[in-house]
Structures are given as C-alpha cells and as structure tokens.
Amino acid sequence: MSGPNTNYDPVEVAALDPQLIEEAVEAALAAAAGAASLDELKRIRGAHQGDKSPLALANREIGALPPSAKAEAGKRVGQARGRVGQAFTARQAELEAERDERILVEETLDLTVPSPYQRLGARHPISLVTERVEDIFVGMGWEIAEGPEIESEWLTFDALNIGPDHPARGEQDTFFVEPADAGVVLRTHTSPVQIRTMLDREPPIYVLCPGKVFRTDDLDATHTPVFHQFEGLVVDKGITMAHLRGALDAFVQGLFGEGIVTRLRPNYFPFTEPSAEIDCQCWVCRGEDSACRTCGGTGWIELGGSGMVNRKVLTASGIDPDEYTGFAFGLGIERSLMLRHGVADMRDIIEGDVRFSAAFGMEI
Structure with missing residues (x-):
C-alpha cells in the first residue's frame, strides 16, 4: 500500500483554485448588493451559501487534502465564506430597515382626519x-x-x-x-x-x-x-x-x-x-x-x-x-x-x- 501523497497541491483541485474562489466571492457580493427585496435576497442566498454553492463545494474538498495543505486551504475558503456571509447579513439589515421605513409611511394613520359618523347602538x-x-x-x-x-x-x-x-x-x-x-x-x-x-x-x-x-x-x-x-x-x-x-x-x-x-x-x-x-x-x-x-x-x-x-x-x-x-x-x-x-x-x-x-x- 502506498503512503499519503504529501506533494498534493490544492491549487490543482479545481474547486480550490484561488482565482475561482475569488470569482465566487465577487459574484456573491454583487448578487447580495443587487438584491432589491428580502424575498429576492433569500433566493440569491441559496445559490451562494447553500450546500451546492461553489464555496460549499470547495469546503468539502478540503477534507481530501494532506495535512500539510489543509490549513492554508481551510483558511482561504473560510475567509471567503466569511466575506460572503457578512455581505448577505449587511444587505439583509439594509432591506429590513427599508421595509420598516416603508411600512411606517404606507400604514401611517392620520388621527386628525374626521371619521365618518357611526350611529351608536342602544339596548331597549x-x-x-x-x-x-x-x-x-x-x-x-x-x-x-x-x-x-x-x-x-x-x-x-x-x-x-x-x-x-x-x-x-x-x-x-x-x-x-x-x-x-x-x-x-x-x-x-x-x-x-x-x-x-x-x-x-x-x-x-x-x-x-x-x-x-x-x-x-x-x-x-x-x-x-x-x-x-x-x-x-x-x-x-x-x-x-x-x-x-x-x-x-x-x-x-x-x-x-x-x-x-x-x-x-x-x-x-x-x-x-x-x-x-x-x-x-x-x-x-x-x-x-x-x-x-x-x-x-x-x-x-x-x-x-x-x-x-x-x-x-x-x-x-x-x-x-x-x-x-x-x-x-x-x-x-x-x-x-x-x-x-x-x-x-x-x-x-x-x-x-x-x-x-x-x-x-x-x-x-
């Protein structure tokens, strides 16, 4: 039986290619910034943070690396996922604030407007x-x-x-x-x-x-x-x-x-x-x-x-x-x-x- 491949280069694994990871991060940040509503943000989030997203696939590949390569690859993928998570969290907070402000405007009641007369009931x-x-x-x-x-x-x-x-x-x-x-x-x-x-x-x-x-x-x-x-x-x-x-x-x-x-x-x-x-x-x-x-x-x-x-x-x-x-x-x-x-x-x-x-x- 042969020993572990200590010369295995994580760069040669497509999912762990630094350029592809960076592209995945940039795509996720752009998508989060472009989300116009909370519902749209929820749909986009699945594509960039879900189990089948590029960063999730890259994270799964880390387990197959030799010990000497796991630390560097894990740090790089972890930082990338952290940036994406922060971007989506920040955008969600912005959209929630916009929603709350819109509700205050759209559902505001003018208590000074006279209400229509309603006849009061009476018991016999x-x-x-x-x-x-x-x-x-x-x-x-x-x-x-x-x-x-x-x-x-x-x-x-x-x-x-x-x-x-x-x-x-x-x-x-x-x-x-x-x-x-x-x-x-x-x-x-x-x-x-x-x-x-x-x-x-x-x-x-x-x-x-x-x-x-x-x-x-x-x-x-x-x-x-x-x-x-x-x-x-x-x-x-x-x-x-x-x-x-x-x-x-x-x-x-x-x-x-x-x-x-x-x-x-x-x-x-x-x-x-x-x-x-x-x-x-x-x-x-x-x-x-x-x-x-x-x-x-x-x-x-x-x-x-x-x-x-x-x-x-x-x-x-x-x-x-x-x-x-x-x-x-x-x-x-x-x-x-x-x-x-x-x-x-x-x-x-x-x-x-x-x-x-x-x-x-x-x-x-």
Whole structure:
C-alpha cells in the first residue's frame, strides 16, 4: 500500500483554485448588493451559501487534502465564506430597515382626519329596567326564577285560587291555545312561576319572577296585548305584612331614589289574603306640589298589587300554611318605565323606533 501523497497541491483541485474562489466571492457580493427585496435576497442566498454553492463545494474538498495543505486551504475558503456571509447579513439589515421605513409611511394613520359618523347602538329600555329591578332584589339576597310563557290553565288560575267563573279566565281576557279545552293558555301573569317554585322547592323561598305576559287588550296609549311583569314571592316562617312593606320600600328607593316610601291600600285578590294595592310616594314632588303632573297632585302613584299568600295557594303548592306564611306582589315593567321616565304612550315602547331606545343609551 502506498503512503499519503504529501506533494498534493490544492491549487490543482479545481474547486480550490484561488482565482475561482475569488470569482465566487465577487459574484456573491454583487448578487447580495443587487438584491432589491428580502424575498429576492433569500433566493440569491441559496445559490451562494447553500450546500451546492461553489464555496460549499470547495469546503468539502478540503477534507481530501494532506495535512500539510489543509490549513492554508481551510483558511482561504473560510475567509471567503466569511466575506460572503457578512455581505448577505449587511444587505439583509439594509432591506429590513427599508421595509420598516416603508411600512411606517404606507400604514401611517392620520388621527386628525374626521371619521365618518357611526350611529351608536342602544339596548331597549325594557331590558334595562328589568335588569335594574333584578339587581335591586338580588342585592337583597333574592333569586331570579323563570318559567314558560305557554302555561297550563291549572298553574295560571286554579292553583292561584282563581275559580272557573272568575272574569279573568274568559276569552275576553285570556289567550287560549287551541283546542280551547286543552287547558293550555298564554300566561296572563308570571304567578305560575311562583307556583312552580313552591312545587319544586322547600321553604325558605325568596324569588323574583320577571317575564313576558299576554292579555287580550287592544293596543293603545296605556294598554298592550303583550307586556312585562315582575312578581316577588317570599315564603318562610314568621313572614308578616311588615316584611312586605319593608321589601317594597327597599325596592322603590332603589328604583326611584332615597327617601321614597310606599303605602298599602286594602283591596281584594284571590291569591292573597289580606290584599293591598301598592302606592309609591311621588318622587318628583314628594307630595308637596298640588299641580304635579306626575302624581296629579295627590303625592302618591299606584304601582301594583300585593298581599299575604292565600292559605289555599300554599296548600295547592304543597306547603303547610300552619307552618309557613308568605307575601307576594306584582308590578308592570312598562308601567315602571313610563312612571320613572315620563313616557306618555305605551306604543312608543313597543313599536321599535330606534330613536326611542337611543334616548336611553346603554343603561338606566
């Protein structure tokens, strides 16, 4: 076997020819300098620094040289590759700076230019008043209860001690779902939610029942066949009319302002006994202006009905009336909105004119 060729001249290897290496460097430097974009520079870089570039091929040939020739050839090829790498790095930095400067110019926003007018959205005031009322009672530790709008006649009337001959059960007041003898109606109040709550839960019960209700009223300034109510129900041991009055006072002060109080006037409702109409002190004149347009000079505004839950209603709901007592009340949300904000016509609330909702903005 022959020994290594110590006289092997690297110049005789074409890839390591100093002139060819210098030409490859000059070509790479010219290409880098001529690149007009980062994408173009990326394509060019592969041809001059990739695995098949002239300098990469020359670098691979160094391994076949005798030890005495490797150092000089390696130094020469390494310097050449270093010059090319520095040139491409410098050109990349220049192109990136040009790109960033161009973006600043092309994507600059003139914040002084007036923007086109865009109409702001607004939530319907019925939703806002409902949430305001819910917040007041949730803040008192109550819960929100909901139920279906298509309801059984038993839950809507019978369980509430409203007998078969009561006028409210006639077709002149109630929407019946066909067939008429199916015992299914569109609920005329949210009281069925109270019955469902008492059937499903054990006392103590503190719930507010807001929702949509239906009655066969003609649409006019003060009536609508579809409107919204909220009803409150409390069932616990030792509940009295004093607790009812306290809850109502807390509610009207939360909705209408500090210092507003309520009064109860005797009345009759089949589902409460004793029963009372709720009057609220006028929050405009506080009873001091005989010419007040809000209360008509009386100093009081009628809100709704209330009373102690009838023993028959508690029994129908599976609650022992000898152990538990409770109170209930009901008020209209549309009426609360009209009173609180001086809305004169019910039709303004439901006709969907965006100008009406926009007057209230996003919250009340």
